[in-house]
Amino acid sequence: MSIKKTIWFLGCLFIGLQLPAQENMQMIPAGSYKPFIKGAAEKIAIDAFMLDEYAVTNADFLVFVKANPSWAPDKVKALFADSGYLSHWPEDYLEDKSLETNKEPVVNVSWFAANAYCKWKNKRLPTMHEWEYAALALPKGETDSAALTQINNDWYSRKTPKQAEVGSIYKNQYGISDMYGLVWEWVYDFNSVVSNDDSRNSEDVIAGLFCGSASLNASDASDYVSFIRYSYRGSLKAKYTTRKMGFRCAKSIQ
Amino acid sequence: MKLVIIFSFALLVSFSALAQKDTPAKSCCSPMLATNSPQQETLPETSIYQFDHQWKNQYNQSFQLADITGKPVVMTMMFTHCEYACPMMVNDLKKVEKELTKKHEDVKFVLISFDHLRDTPERLQEYAKTQGLGENWILLHGDAEQIKEISLVLDISYEQMENGAFAHANKKLVLDKDGSIVFSLDGLQTKPKPIVEALNKVL
Numbered sequence: 022m023s024i025k026k027t028i029w030f031l032g033c034l035f036i037g038l039q040l041p042a043q044e045n046m047q048m049i050p051a052g053s054y055k056p057f058i059k060g061a062a063e064k065i066a067i068d069a070f071m072l073d074e075y076a077v078t079n080a081d082f083l084v085f086v087k088a089n090p091s092w093a094p095d096k097v098k099a100l101f102a103d104s105g106y107l108s109h110w111p112e113d114y115l116e117d118k119s120l121e122t123n124k125e126p127v128v129n130v131s132w133f134a135a136n137a138y139c140k141w142k143n144k145r146l147p148t149m150h151e152w153e154y155a156a157l158a159l160p161k162g163e164t165d166s167a168a169l170t171q172i173n174n175d176w177y178s179r180k181t182p183k184q185a186e187v188g189s190i191y192k193n194q195y196g197i198s199d200m201y202g203l204v205w206e207w208v209y210d211f212n213s214v215v216s217n218d219d220s221r222n223s224e225d226v227i228a229g230l231f232c233g234s235a236s237l238n239a240s241d242a243s244d245y246v247s248f249i250r251y252s253y254r255g256s257l258k259a260k261y262t263t264r265k266m267g268f269r270c271a272k273s274i275q
Numbered sequence: 276m277k278l279v280i281i282f283s284f285a286l287l288v289s290f291s292a293l294a295q296k297d298t299p300a301k302s303c304c305s306p307m308l309a310t311n312s313p314q315q316e317t318l319p320e321t322s323i324y325q326f327d328h329q330w331k332n333q334y335n336q337s338f339q340l341a342d343i344t345g346k347p348v349v350m351t352m353m354f355t356h357c358e359y360a361c362p363m364m365v366n367d368l369k370k371v372e373k374e375l376t377k378k379h380e381d382v383k384f385v386l387i388s389f390d391h392l393r394d395t396p397e398r399l400q401e402y403a404k405t406q407g408l409g410e411n412w413i414l415l416h417g418d419a420e421q422i423k424e425i426s427l428v429l430d431i432s433y434e435q436m437e438n439g440a441f442a443h444a445n446k447k448l449v450l451d452k453d454g455s456i457v458f459s460l461d462g463l464q465t466k467p468k469p470i471v472e473a474l475n476k477v478l
Contacts, residue, residue: 099320100428132427212427213434259427 324454
């Protein structure tokens with residue numbers, strides 16, 4: 022083997038090792054957590070997985086729509102997105118250059134659209150347990166869980182917050198940005214019923230959340246923001262779009 | 276100098292390898308929309324038959340929902356190891372079947388299983404036999420992803436428990452001949468009348 026080839030080979034190897042396994046994704050280590058809802062009272066085990074560092078932006082989503090015209094605002098089927106789909110985009114979004122660099126999280130997307138985007142990226146939506154588990158991590162450098170509560174409380178008490186850009190709220194200890202404080206996020210199994218009973222339906226669960234029994238079912242009754250998040254998920258349908266709901270993608274580790 | 280060139284080249288190679296890794300899959304998405312079947316092209320936007328999911332029926336034959344275009348349908352989701360709710364739900368549907376007359380001869384009853392691991396076509400056939408489900412009943416086995424997607428358009432919540440059973444909503448739906456949902460009924464031990472009436476409107 023010539024010297025040249027050796028250097029070339031070593032150079033590649035060196036650079037290859039320096040590159041992250043997945044651009045803009047971080048590994049969430051395996052562990053377990055106790056879900057907010059007591060349905061599964063025991064801790065839930067989570068396998069290690071990769072999670073997008075940032076919520077998907079308008080600029081990201083524009084690339085997807087251009088590559089997959091069936092997801093264009095005027096083409097999407099009513100079965101897969103309601104009429105609010107991408108309604109914050111200008112009508113001439115294909116000509117409008119501002120979207121191409123827009124770093125705000127994409128909102129007004131249905132579960133089906135979010136799911137299709139992640140598949141297109143060879144990724145998937147995180148499960149509810151994965152999302153909740155990753156979101157529990159404290160802000161980088163913090164040791165007191167009050168810091169996280171503060172972020173949440175600030176977010177919930179802002180009146181009509183102007184949409185912030187991704188990466189502008191906080192980064193947690195896994196290197197994931199803005200799990201709270203930016204937008205609500207779709208999860209793969211948002212329509213799970215959380216109950217041990219084989220026969221109960223989702224309406225029961227929602228009722229359980231809203232009436233007095235909530236304080237019995239929740240693992241931490243003081244966690245008001247989790248309460249809202251869980252009950253909000255229960256009220257969604259997969260074709261719904263709202264101006265406060267975005268998503269990020271995950272990937273299993275093989 | 277030579278080294279710099281070689282190094283830059285190596286850099287380029289690594290980056291193009293990276294770029295390749297991140298290139299999105301071209302063919303995957305429209306994830307579930309079939310555009311190739313003429314049957315599906317004429318379906319209305321609200322039709323759940325727009326999915327191109329491949330199912331297996333209880334005879335282990337490939338099955339697409341669009342195959343029953345033109346038939347009025349009663350649909351629900353269940354799993355055969357279910358001890359309590361599903362037998363009651365199937366029983367509710369059998370009561371509907373008993374109310375049907377000659378004009379309803381095209382009506383199909385479609386049961387989609389949540390349980391992609393245990394509810395194999397063979398198992399579904401056995402279940403159909405035990406339950407006395409005849410020619411008008413279609414029991415479907417599919418993979419986890421398509422089960423999730425169909426549950427979302429049917430608006431049937433479910434969650435797998437650690438013991439392998441499923442907690443799920445008990446919902447029966449009536450679909451018109453194009454596969455659009457025209458009626459749904461929550462609950463167990465429901466009377467057949469509302470479903471029969473919904474069917475009468477879509478014959």
